[in-house]
Amino acid sequence: MTLTVAFDLNRWMAAQLDAVERALDSWVSVDASADLDHHAPADLMAAMRYAVLDGGKRLRPLLVLAAFEAVSAGPGVPPAPRLEEVDEAARRGVALDSAAPEQAALRAACAVELIHAYSLVHDDMPCMDNDVLRRGKATVHVQFGEASALLAGDALQALAFELLTPELTVMSAQQQAHLCRLLSRAAGCTGMAGGQAIDLASVGLQLSEAQLQQMHRLKTGALLSASVMMGAACANIHSCATGALQEYGAAIGLAFQVVDDILDVTADSATLGKTAGKDAHSEKPTYVSLMGLNQASAFAKELLNQALAALKRSGLADVRALEALAFMVVQRSH
Amino acid sequence: MTLTVAFDLNRWMAAQLDAVERALDSWVSVDASADLDHHAPADLMAAMRYAVLDGGKRLRPLLVLAAFEAVSAGPGVPPAPRLEEVDEAARRGVALDSAAPEQAALRAACAVELIHAYSLVHDDMPCMDNDVLRRGKATVHVQFGEASALLAGDALQALAFELLTPELTVMSAQQQAHLCRLLSRAAGCTGMAGGQAIDLASVGLQLSEAQLQQMHRLKTGALLSASVMMGAACANIHSCATGALQEYGAAIGLAFQVVDDILDVTADSATLGKTAGKDAHSEKPTYVSLMGLNQASAFAKELLNQALAALKRSGLADVRALEALAFMVVQRSH
Numbered sequence: 001m002t003l004t005v006a007f008d009l010n011r012w013m014a015a016q017l018d019a020v021e022r023a024l025d026s027w028v029s030v031d032a033s034a035d036l037d038h039h040a041p042a043d044l045m046a047a048m049r050y051a052v053l054d055g056g057k058r059l060r061p062l063l064v065l066a067a068f069e070a071v072s073a074g075p076g077v078p079p080a081p082r083l084e085e086v087d088e089a090a091r092r093g094v095a096l097d098s099a100a101p102e103q104a105a106l107r108a109a110c111a112v113e114l115i116h117a118y119s120l121v122h123d124d125m126p127c128m129d130n131d132v133l134r135r136g137k138a139t140v141h142v143q144f145g146e147a148s149a150l151l152a153g154d155a156l157q158a159l160a161f162e163l164l165t166p167e168l169t170v171m172s173a174q175q176q177a178h179l180c181r182l183l184s185r186a187a188g189c190t191g192m193a194g195g196q197a198i199d200l201a202s203v204g205l206q207l208s209e210a211q212l213q214q215m216h217r218l219k220t221g222a223l224l225s226a227s228v229m230m231g232a233a234c235a236n237i238h239s240c241a242t243g244a245l246q247e248y249g250a251a252i253g254l255a256f257q258v259v260d261d262i263l264d265v266t267a268d269s270a271t272l273g274k275t276a277g278k279d280a281h282s283e284k285p286t287y288v289s290l291m292g293l294n295q296a297s298a299f300a301k302e303l304l305n306q307a308l309a310a311l312k313r314s315g316l317a318d319v320r321a322l323e324a325l326a327f328m329v330v331q332r333s334h
Numbered sequence: 335m336t337l338t339v340a341f342d343l344n345r346w347m348a349a350q351l352d353a354v355e356r357a358l359d360s361w362v363s364v365d366a367s368a369d370l371d372h373h374a375p376a377d378l379m380a381a382m383r384y385a386v387l388d389g390g391k392r393l394r395p396l397l398v399l400a401a402f403e404a405v406s407a408g409p410g411v412p413p414a415p416r417l418e419e420v421d422e423a424a425r426r427g428v429a430l431d432s433a434a435p436e437q438a439a440l441r442a443a444c445a446v447e448l449i450h451a452y453s454l455v456h457d458d459m460p461c462m463d464n465d466v467l468r469r470g471k472a473t474v475h476v477q478f479g480e481a482s483a484l485l486a487g488d489a490l491q492a493l494a495f496e497l498l499t500p501e502l503t504v505m506s507a508q509q510q511a512h513l514c515r516l517l518s519r520a521a522g523c524t525g526m527a528g529g530q531a532i533d534l535a536s537v538g539l540q541l542s543e544a545q546l547q548q549m550h551r552l553k554t555g556a557l558l559s560a561s562v563m564m565g566a567a568c569a570n571i572h573s574c575a576t577g578a579l580q581e582y583g584a585a586i587g588l589a590f591q592v593v594d595d596i597l598d599v600t601a602d603s604a605t606l607g608k609t610a611g612k613d614a615h616s617e618k619p620t621y622v623s624l625m626g627l628n629q630a631s632a633f634a635k636e637l638l639n640q641a642l643a644a645l646k647r648s649g650l651a652d653v654r655a656l657e658a659l660a661f662m663v664v665q666r667s668h
Binding site for chain 1: 375377378379382452453456459461462479480481482484485487488489491492493494495496498499501506507508510511512514515517518519521522523525527528530531532534535552
């Protein structure tokens with residue numbers, strides 16, 4: 001008798017999100033620095049926690065963890081009922097083996113989220129987008145002042161690299177170095193920060209589709225792609241799926257931005273948790289302003305299909321979470 | 335006949351500074367990103383280069399390189415006439431062996447300087463110190479605007495970790511991971527950024543000497559100490575001198591700040607290359623306001639002696655560059 005376990009995305013998501021929230025809560029804290037000579041100044045930590053906790057879709061951590069699971073399952077290996085296995089182990093009171101790679105993936109997931117969170121804090125500041133609402137809350141500089149927002153962002157970036165370089169033995173030096181390499185390149189001048197600089201310089205300009213795509217590939221795509229590659233790297237398995245995962249990451253990275261542009265026009269601020277209609281108001285070039293709403297929607301679906309096709313080509317045994325996340329990126333309402 | 339080669343600090347400094355300036359010029363550049371999919375946006379890179387090149391004492395890179403040389407020379411090994419050896423090799427047209435550790439040290443030296451440079455860019459912004467003059471030039475936000483200054487600082491921090499994680503084989507994964515570990519901790523909420531947060535919170539307050547010391551140990555000391563430890567790590571030699579080097583780093587880190595406070599009162603803006611009298615004006619607690627000018631000077635000398643004593647205890651064969659830098663920190667005029 002063959003037992004097929006259907007993939008329960010909601011259950012998978014709930015378990016991963018729970019792990020991510022608990023990990024962020026414990027790592028972005030004064031307690032986490034208790035083994036050092038000095039605790040992190042409490043005011044700074046309060047602003048950092050405000051920026052990171054209680055909010056966000058956690059798309060990047062989910063991508064890290066989904067890619068980690070996909071590569072861990074290996075090519076040709078039938079999908080393991082991971083959650084059931086965990087439940088079973090918990091019921092029997094035994095510890096699962098090989099917790100180290102999962103710890104590494106959780107650290108990578110949180111590190112990417114810290115980079116994302118810091119970029120939002122700085123992006124919202126008066127000298128950038130001057131926004132007052134984020135994730136349904138007052139932005140960090142509104143709540144804590146501009147100087148604290150600036151420092152909290154800076155400290156979150158450093159903390160991301162701290163998370164990736166523990167003295168514990170949960171990650172090999174090779175993994176640590178490789179993860180720092182992927183993350184620093186995705187965050188810096190040839191990645192996210194570079195994309196934001198292009199964004200800044202292109203307000204009020206008419207960009208071509210190629211230019212708009214280049215901007216978003218850096219601004220949003222680089223970190224989303226890095227999430228996928230970092231998750232794969234945590235599996236500590238030499239996988240032939242790297243190329244396909246890169247295509248998947250690039251496609252959903254761009255799709256994310258196209259949908260962002262669509263939602264900026266179609267959704268309201270309450271649903272978005274941030275100010276709607278901002279891009280049109282600030283004369284920023286968007287996919288909607290470039291190709292119109294209908295064509296932008298069609299483009300998002302085309303990118304979804306590209307992402308799904310890349311997963312099929314990957315030869316990975318269990319890509320269900322990655323598939324589900326691709327759908328989530330395109331079909332989200334906020 | 336014994337030939338004693340006197341240590342020529344000026345010659346050593348000139349050679350190291352030349353190497354650091356050339357390395358920064360080549361690594362903080364659009365060309366350096368040419369092997370990636372996309373070049374760094376030119377405007378952002380211009381602001382980053384402005385922040386990093388043509389200025390600064392390069393104290394942190396010099397500490398990295400001096401500590402590297404001290405540990406490389408080993409315990410009990412007579413000081414090698416390194417420069418003469420290089421000259422001789424150049425004259426004979428041969429490449430020196432073991433260039434890899436020296437490349438690693440140069441990367442570490444530049445990475446620390448990028449963190450320092452980014453902190454100055456953000457520190458000078460209107461929401462922080464609101465300063466218009468730095469290293470004798472207009473500050474980055476005055477020259478490029480606030481948004482670009484914010485992004486340039488962010489990108490410089492990421493670039494520091496990029497420099498420490500090359501795909502080249504000049505550094506082992508162990509070294510890369512260890513250097514990222516040291517640098518991220520020195521830069522983040524339990525290091526430099528944490529110190530700046532304390533600084534921010536203590537304007538107009540009367541701090542005790544212990545509180546002032548805690549603030550500076552994080553704000554300036556952490557990165558100066560990390561410079562020493564990162565240089566030592568690049569030597570790839572297990573050295574018993576770690577404890578002594580830590581004491582040395584802590585002593586000169588604090589001495590640096592005490593002298594900074596003294597110079598803020600005694601020097602003029604032209605000599606400093608930044609606005610003098612700023613601390614007193616902004617009611618920041620300083621060593622001069624706490625203990626008076628004479629006692630602050632005596633304290634700086636006491637810290638110098640602590641640093642020199644730590645070097646003596648280290649058992650390292652050649653600490654002449656580290657000694658000279660300790661003197662430089664305390665006797666500098668700007």
